[in-house]
Amino acid sequence: MSQEVIMKFLEENWMLLAVAVVVLFVVVSFLKTVLKWVLVIGIILGVAIYSGYTIDDLSKVVTTVKDDALQTLKDQAMNAMLKEAENAEFKQNDDGTYSIKTDNLEITGKAKEDKVKVSFRGVSLGEMSLNDATVKAFMEQATKK
Template identity: 45%
Template sequence: MDINVWKDFIQQNWLVILVALIVVFIVLNLVKTVVKWAIVILIVGAVIVYSGISLEQIKNTVTDVTDQAVGTLKSEAMTMMLKEAKDAAYVPGADGQFVITSPNLEVTGSQGSDKVKVKFRGVSVGEWSLDNETLQSFIQQAKQHTSSGS
């Protein structure tokens, strides 16, 4: 969303926004129930609809913010893999599954699979492909660390 669009909207519709704000304050002061919040939401929704912002634009904005947040989280998880590889513990399962844990990471996968599930500080950051060099190095160091008994 462009800030100039908002500036133009406010300049062109300042009277509508002012009336909506006055109505919101009146509703908040006079109505003392849950109904007041429903009315406030309706007023805000009406102003948004009146502004010309489409649900598609809102959806795109939310998607962009989500993608950026997940990207940042993945980047932090990779950095943490490099730092915590020496502390990681590899625990193989009987059915070919394995779990690698470190203070901030948990990697779960199975032998022969090209994907693993990664959790960073208890939050899932999705399934990662084993094509990632940092991830492969983390797994190898965890195996070595566990087999050496350190």
């Protein structure tokens, strides 16, 4: 949707939006359960659907936000790899697996495999290839000790 359409909707439906915001504040203030978040999500979805957004539009927005957040975390993890490599602790396990830990990162993998699992500040970022220059340099620095 263009900015003009959104502004037109806001001008025409400002009263509905004001009521929705007041109801949201009341729900968040008084309810302390999961029901609170169900009601909040329901109100937001109701206003969004009323404004002309479809569930597909909303799911695209959610997917885009999720992908952007994950990419930002991956970028931060790569920067942390560069900065924290000298403090990394390498641990080789008897079953052929290994782990490398720093204050913010944890990398786990199996010997002779190309992929490692990366967690940054407790959030799993999925698997990354050992062929990635940053991951490779991080692992080489960690195993030097």
